[in-house]
Amino acid sequence: MPMSSSSLADLLASQLPNGLAVRARALLGTQAALERALPAALAGHVRVMQLENAALSLACDSGAVASRLRQQTEALMASLGKHGIVVTGVRISVKPELLARYAHPVEKAGLPAAALEGLAHLNAEIEDGPLKDALNHLLQHHRKG
Numbered sequence: 001m002p003m004s005s006s007s008l009a010d011l012l013a014s015q016l017p018n019g020l021a022v023r024a025r026a027l028l029g030t031q032a033a034l035e036r037a038l039p040a041a042l043a044g045h046v047r048v049m050q051l052e053n054a055a056l057s058l059a060c061d062s063g064a065v066a067s068r069l070r071q072q073t074e075a076l077m078a079s080l081g082k083h084g085i086v087v088t089g090v091r092i093s094v095k096p097e098l099l100a101r102y103a104h105p106v107e108k109a110g111l112p113a114a115a116l117e118g119l120a121h122l123n124a125e126i127e128d129g130p131l132k133d134a135l136n137h138l139l140q141h142h143r144k145g
Contacts, residue, residue, distance in 0.1 A: 037079035
């Protein structure tokens with residue numbers, strides 16, 4: 001079962017000095033409020049780096065996201081204010097390393113030959129219809145490889 005970000009934060013915070021744990025929780029809360037305040041197209045592409053003296057530092061995963069975010073800073077500050085986070089200024093930087101790392105696709109083993117033979121045998125015995133069409137498609141797909 002995957003661990004939620006809040007339970008992971010609690011686990012990590014229990015191992016940190018108290019002041020650092022409080023600051024980490026505050027940043028997580030600010031990140032959650034930011035995600036709710038951002039337009040859907042920007043959610044997941046912006047990270048809270050720091051909130052100090054009502055100055056919010058954000059990092060974006062691309063220049064395009066940063067540019068769009070800069071155009072919406074006033075609306076963002078107002079929305080964060082509605083969530084109880086006072087922000088009087090926003091500093092936006094680009095950090096491409098925030099992008100998810102590329103993972104090579106996993107090579108999948110095809111259906112075993114015995115399974116394909118069984119499906120072909122079944123396909124030969126059943127009447128025409130949607131099931132036969134689906135089996136034909138499945139068999140053609142697996143025979144290409």
